[in-house]
Amino acid sequence: MLVVWSAATINFFLPRMSGRDPVRARLAAQAMKGVSIGKGIDKIVETYDKKFGLDVPLTQQYINYLGDLTRFDLGPSFSRYPMTVSQLIGATLPWTLGLLLTSTVFSFVFGSIFGALVAWPSTPDWVRSISPMFFAFSAIPYYLLGLFLLYFFAYTLKWFPGAGGYQLGTIPEPSLEFAIDVLKHSLLPAFSIILSSLGFWAIGMRGTMIMVEGLDYMTLAEAKGLKGRTILWKYGLRNALLPQITSFALSLGFVVSGAVLVEIVFAYPGIGLLLFNSIKQTDFPVIQGIVLTLIGAIATATLIIDVGLPFLDPRISRGDN
Amino acid sequence: MDDVKSGEVIEEPATARPRLTVREEIVGYMQRNPTLPWGLWILVGLLLFSLFARLYVEDVEHYRPLSAGAFLSPSGEYPLGTDSHGRDLLAVNGLGVLNTLMLGLLAGLIGVGVATVLAFMAAYYGGWLDAVVRLVVDVGLTIPSLLIMVLIAIAVQGIDLWMMALVISSTSWLWPTRTIRSQVLTLKERAYVEVARLSGMRGIEIILKELVPNLLPFIIASLVTTTASAILASIGLEALGLGPPDDPTLGMTIHRVITYGGVIMGSWWWWLAPTILITLVFIALYLINLGTDELANPTLRRTA
Numbered sequence: 126m127l128v129v130w131s132a133a134t135i136n137f138f139l140p141r142m143s144g145r146d147p148v149r150a151r152l153a154a155q156a157m158k159g160v161s162i163g164k165g166i167d168k169i170v171e172t173y174d175k176k177f178g179l180d181v182p183l184t185q186q187y188i189n190y191l192g193d194l195t196r197f198d199l200g201p202s203f204s205r206y207p208m209t210v211s212q213l214i215g216a217t218l219p220w221t222l223g224l225l226l227t228s229t230v231f232s233f234v235f236g237s238i239f240g241a242l243v244a245w246p247s248t249p250d251w252v253r254s255i256s257p258m259f260f261a262f263s264a265i266p267y268y269l270l271g272l273f274l275l276y277f278f279a280y281t282l283k284w285f286p287g288a289g290g291y292q293l294g295t296i297p298e299p300s301l302e303f304a305i306d307v308l309k310h311s312l313l314p315a316f317s318i319i320l321s322s323l324g325f326w327a328i329g330m331r332g333t334m335i336m337v338e339g340l341d342y343m344t345l346a347e348a349k350g351l352k353g354r355t356i357l358w359k360y361g362l363r364n365a366l367l368p369q370i371t372s373f374a375l376s377l378g379f380v381v382s383g384a385v386l387v388e389i390v391f392a393y394p395g396i397g398l399l400l401f402n403s404i405k406q407t408d409f410p411v412i413q414g415i416v417l418t419l420i421g422a423i424a425t426a427t428l429i430i431d432v433g434l435p436f437l438d439p440r441i442s443r444g445d446n
Numbered sequence: 447m448d449d450v451k452s453g454e455v456i457e458e459p460a461t462a463r464p465r466l467t468v469r470e471e472i473v474g475y476m477q478r479n480p481t482l483p484w485g486l487w488i489l490v491g492l493l494l495f496s497l498f499a500r501l502y503v504e505d506v507e508h509y510r511p512l513s514a515g516a517f518l519s520p521s522g523e524y525p526l527g528t529d530s531h532g533r534d535l536l537a538v539n540g541l542g543v544l545n546t547l548m549l550g551l552l553a554g555l556i557g558v559g560v561a562t563v564l565a566f567m568a569a570y571y572g573g574w575l576d577a578v579v580r581l582v583v584d585v586g587l588t589i590p591s592l593l594i595m596v597l598i599a600i601a602v603q604g605i606d607l608w609m610m611a612l613v614i615s616s617t618s619w620l621w622p623t624r625t626i627r628s629q630v631l632t633l634k635e636r637a638y639v640e641v642a643r644l645s646g647m648r649g650i651e652i653i654l655k656e657l658v659p660n661l662l663p664f665i666i667a668s669l670v671t672t673t674a675s676a677i678l679a680s681i682g683l684e685a686l687g688l689g690p691p692d693d694p695t696l697g698m699t700i701h702r703v704i705t706y707g708g709v710i711m712g713s714w715w716w717w718l719a720p721t722i723l724i725t726l727v728f729i730a731l732y733l734i735n736l737g738t739d740e741l742a743n744p745t746l747r748r749t750a
Contacts, residue, residue: 265728266678268685269700269721275709276717378590385592386685389704404600404687412600416593427588 202403202411210414213399218418221395225384228315229322236323237369240330241362244338247353256327263324267383271317271390278313285313314391318384329372333365340364367437374430377423385419475740482737488730492543492723499540508534509541509694520715527715529699530706539719541694545607547727549680549695552611554673557618561672562665565623566653569630583624591617592682599688606690610680618676622668629664633657667735667742674731681724696720696727 202208236259242248243256262270278285286309337343338361346356388397396415403411466474476483500506502525508514511531518528526535568579586594598613599605605613633639634657642652683689684697685704699720703709708716 265725266681269724272700272703272709272717272721276712276714280710280712378588378593382590382592382682386682389685390709400596401686404596407600409600412596416597419593420589423590424588 202408210410213411214396214414214418217394217396217399220393221384221388221397224311224314224388224393224395225318225381228318228384229380231315232319232322233326233369233373235319236326237330237366238362239323240327241334241357241365243327244331244334245357245361259320259324259327261324262321263328265321266386267318267321268386268390270321271314271387274313274317274320275390286310311393314387314393317387317390322380322383325376326369329369330365333368334361337361337365367434370430370434370437374427377426381419381423479737479740481733485730485733485735485737488726488733489547492547492726492730495723496540496544499536503534503537503540506537506541509537513537517711517713519713526719527713529702529713529716530708531702533694535699535716535719538694538699539696539723542696542699542720543723543727545693546677546680546696546724549607549611549614550673550677552608553614553618553676553680554669556611556615557672557676558622558665558669560615560619561622561626561668562658564619565626566630566657568623569627570634570649570653570657579623579627583620583627586617586620587624591620591679595679595683596686596688599683605688607693607695610683610690613683614676614679618672618679621675622665622672625668626661626665629661630657633660663738663741667738670731670735670738674728674735677727677731696724700724 202210202213239252239256239259242252343356343360346360351360384395385397385400387393388395389401392398396419400412400415402408403415505513511533513534514524514528514532516528516530516532518524520527524534524536526539528534529538564579568576594617595613598616602609602613639652639656642656647655680689680695681697681700684695685700687701687705689695689698689701691698700717703717703720
């Protein structure tokens with residue numbers, strides 16, 4: 126809650142502190158394009174200030190702004206005027222959520238299993254021998270890996286389309302063909318996220334797994350004569366997974382900002398591309414709306430994990446007992 | 447966690463070991479932490495590349511557009527080719543690697559500097575100052591710093607390298623503040639701090655004479671990590687198009703590749719060089735970070 130409020134406040138005061146008058150800036154831009162604005166400029170500015178509610182004192186503006194926010198009313202976009210910011214974000218959010226959720230869940234699950242296997246003594250050697258590759262990939266930012274993939278798979282081999290979320294000219298419809306098309310377009314971006322974050326989860330998992338292996342209950346499980354596989358999955362993995370979830374909550378912000386940049390590389394029609402285009406068109410309301418939406422989403426996710434963790438792990442209590 | 451802190455380790459009694467000269471000390475450290483020299487060598491290699499680029503191109507100003515034909519593949523005259531606007535990419539990358547490193551170091555220095563002052567004041571004096579610093583850090587670390595920087599960067603007009611460093615340092619102080627603060631908290635309960643206090647030293651004196659020298663290795667180590675994340679942030683911001691438009695940096699090159707479809711048009715030389723350079727920068731900083739672990743955490747020395 127506090128996070129969202131402070132983000133909203135920064136969002137409100139930063140542009141106003143920069144001393145730029147948005148209405149005048151807009152008019153100046155129009156004037157450069159040949160629209161003649163003569164002496165009446167002060168009058169025009171006054172009218173617009175009134176329309177956007179900029180004529181009232183700053184404190185009143187701030188209260189109005191917070192009120193609008195609770196209704197998700199982020200105002201109209203500058204560059205695509207009749208569209209509101211919420212409409213634009215609403216149109217792109219499903220793409221981002223779809224891409225990010227699937228690829229993050231995928232890399233989290235497989236990265237954790239992989240990391241557990243690397244730490245497990247009786248794992249076949251070939252599994253361990255490919256691990257340095259994934260650890261190395263995790264040192265490269267998502268989007269740079271994306272550039273490589275784009276060049277090899279979209280340009281050289283032409284296996285996958287290089288841009289967009291679906292084939293240009295087709296109309297989104299709930300058909301199998303369209304679904305396959307969407308899948309094909311999302312494979313490369315998803316793959317670059319998975320490839321570079323797999324190693325991150327694997328490293329974390331390996332660390333906790335090594336720690337867990339030394340604990341008493343693992344020795345006990347072995348002494349009871351349980352099968353190696355049962356020990357690994359039921360005793361080792363389950364316990365080592367909990368710190369992973371905590372670190373997942375901590376790294377959410379990192380995951381999101383990486384995905385934003387991946388979308389730009391692949392021109393994937395999600396919230397990141399919208400941010401990129403809005404920056405190019407200096408569309409402040411949209412940029413601020415996106416930043417606020419992402420921060421809100423991250424804060425909510427963090428809260429859910431925080432609240433949910435004590436249920437998963439009885440060792441973590443709320444501190445009141 | 448770290449019961450043995452630098453205080454005792456650095457001032458080891460001379461009887462325990464023959465006193466080493468500074469040079470022997472450094473050589474010994476490098477031998478114990480081979481990743482440090484490796485990382486430093488990569489950095490030196492990057493600087494040599496930059497120097498080579500400077501000497502090879504006839505005019506350094508060729509990083510500007512229209513210095514050569516567009517989309518030329520690598521040749522003797524333009525070893526790294528040219529981009530869509532006729533920039534000589536050897537000049538761009540040569541200057542870019544230097545600019546990117548400097549940007550990161552500057553933002554890292556500012557960030558760690560601010561963090562050190564804040565952390566010492568907060569942890570030593572406690573009270574409302576500590577509460578405020580802790581709150582700001584906790585809230586700030588939950589929000590992805592890239593997003594905060596986007597908001598700041600769009601509010602700044604005519605961004606250049608110096609502005610860029612300031613924008614990045616606006617969030618780069620958060621993490622070091624947290625880690626340094628917790629180090630000061632454990633340190634200030636030590637007996638020798640107590641002795642200093644009883645012998646009538648004032649707060650500032652204790653901080654400067656007793657605490658700072660003991661935490662200096664830790665501060666240097668956090669400078670490395672802060673610089674690495676500052677560089678990562680700068681490249682992210684520049685890729686989004688919020689970088690300095692007139693200065694050659696690695697991130698701006700990536701931005702232009704994305705904007706003008708450099709990958710899809712098949713000009714591999716355009717994106718390959720900056721990508722490799724960026725990766726090398728990260729690997730170098732990662733290795734140096736591993737190598738300075740012992741500095742930050744002297745307990746490691748015992749076990750090694």
